[in-house]
Amino acid sequence: MAKALVTGASSGIGLAIALELARAGHxxxxxxxxxxxxxxxxxxxxxxxxxxLDVTDREAAEAALEGLQIDVLVNNAGIMPPLGNFADMDMADIDSALEINLSAAIMITRMVVPQMRDREAGHILFTGSAAAHSVFPGMAVYSATKAAISGFAAGLRADLSPFGIRVTEIVPGRVETALYKDILDAETRSAMYSASKAVQPEDVARMVSAVLDLPEWATVSRFDIVPTRPTPPAKKG
Known part of the structure; x- marks a missing residue:
């Protein structure tokens, strides 16, 4: 079976993907x-x-990956900077979001992709976001990082498809994870998920497993996974 590298595997979607792939025999x-x-x-x-591993530490990443054959790369590590108007954002939060959500994913991919090209086989997946494709207030920088990931995934696919390497963008909507735990209090987070059932990390993981199980001649370039029931609009008055 394949050898897979999953970043951001400590919790949430990354943890679920790591467990799902392990159960599948990878x-x-x-x-x-x-x-x-x-x-x-x-x-x-x-x-x-x-x-x-801190994915922003290039030397540590190079040391950790040295000698490893990676057949499947899941670039999942990411953060959500504090929600709010862009004009009020701290530069440190902007820098962190750009470094973790975008730069680190590009860096890790660059470390792994030459061996895939040499073997003319491999699959690279990116955990993007619905925020990359729709406008939400208070999320300008987060949306920018995920939109950049979307563009990078598309460009990477164009570069690598002649070598038989598949590239997939995962586009989750509202998923019940700890992504907001550092920027929203428990009551606010609970309210986010109380109106209707959110997508669970395990749902995303099952989709990833299904995509990997496709024959080598078929590529899912992008899949959107969102709650069946939308969040009801806020009541007025």
Whole structure:
């Protein structure tokens, strides 16, 4: 089976993807920053090898990936900067979002893709966002990073498809994860998910597994996964 590298595997969508791929028989390198979460992952499945890694640390990433054959790369690591008007954003939050959501994904891809091209085989997936394709207030920088990922995925596909390498953009809508835990209080987060059932990380993971199971001549360039029931509009008055 394939050897897969999943970034941002400590929680949420990345954790669910790592577990799903391991259960499917793939050898999974699960990269993340939380030592405890990675140790729990190691104990959960024999097919998972945890890698404690800050994806923005280029030297550490190069050392961690040296000598590894990667057949499937899931660029999932990402953050949500504090919500609010762009004019009020701290530059540090802007820098972090650009570095983690965009620059790190490009860097990790550059480290992995030459070996895929040499073998003329491989699959690269990016966790994007519905915010890349629709306008939401208070999310200008986050939307910009995910729109850039969308554009990069499309350009990468054009570069690599002649070598038989597949590239897929994952476009989740409202998914119930810890993405907002540092920028919204518990009550606000609960209200986000109370109106209707949100997509679960495991739902996204099952879609990723289905995409990987397609024959090599078929590519899912992008898939959108959103709640069946939309969030009701806010009541007036």
């Amino acid at each position: 050898q999974v390198y699960a990269a993340g920053r939380s030592e405890k979460a990675l140790n729990d992952l190691r104990a959960s499945h024999a097919n998972i090898t945890p890698i404690q």
